[in-house]
Amino acid sequence: MDYSIGFIGGGKMAEAIISGIVTSNLISQQNVFVGEINEARQKYLQEVYGVNVSSDNKWVISQADLVILAVKPQLMQRVVGPLREIFSHRLVVSIAAGITINKLSEMLPDKQPIIRVMPNTPCLIGQGISAMAPGETVTEEHSAKAKTILSSVGQVVITEEKYLNAVTGLSGSGPAYVYLIIEALADAGVLAGLDRHMALQLATQTVIGSAAMVKETGSHPAQLKDAVTSPGGTTISALYSLEKNGVRAALIEAVITAMNRAAELNGE
Ligand SMILES: NC(=O)C1=CN([C@@H]2O[C@H](COP(=O)(O)OP(=O)(O)OC[C@H]3O[C@@H](n4cnc5c(N)ncnc54)[C@H](O)[C@@H]3O)[C@@H](O)[C@H]2O)C=CC1
């Protein structure tokens, strides 16, 4: 692609996107500019991805056609406020949890095109999923550009902004829930006498294989679950234990709690 991209904040989520776009050759390294204040982080991003890194956010924006805001939500106002005049016509993409397009518009010049996106860290290996919600002054061309970038690091869904906090609770934070489940499954294997390495391999591939079954067969998860569950067998006794311990409700509550927390972040 013949355009340049800037990141304000070069942390974990920015890295996941940078890695994806550089690996997929969508945008060459010399056209990626990262504004980052932490020196160790600057060095790391330069060495690992060969991108341009600077502590001067104004310079980064001036070099970019499209700017991704990737600092913590709580810092957004403080970081973006002083950069207000530099953005000019550029498309601004915010990946911050909770911060609304309305709130971002107050920080930016009038009619600034803004797209709010919720990605997740598997973008690092091209297996992410991002939901994007375009603001009012965003053109078809802007949306297409953002979608191309996000598609280079995983799947993309387009939705209304009112759903982005729900997306945050589900797929934005979701990888952490899955890692917790993988870790717990492996711990159970270790408790039952398996060695750690093998237990982790069994747990990880079980999650990968099961997710791929849902995706590739198109069957409802309940139908796939039933196929594992023999009458009077092992699985049904485990499922009974999971239901007794409220795992289903715990996961539902986790997503809703994260969604509500995203809404709170807009006011902090
Ligand atoms: N980590 C995740 O899984 C996801 C994070 N997000 C969003 O991405 C954003 C970044 O999150 P993470 O990457 O996890 O956080 P992080 O803490 O790893 O990255 C933020 C980076 O911004 C840098 N920074 C702070 N002040 C700065 C300034 N004035 N100028 C330039 N750089 C500055 C920090 O040094 C840090 O490297 C957040 O708004 C978060 O809500 C969205 C989806 C998933």
Ligand SMILES: O=C(O)[C@@H]1CCC=N1
């Ligand atoms: O924990 C957070 O606030 C960020 C947003 C989604 C995933 N990580």
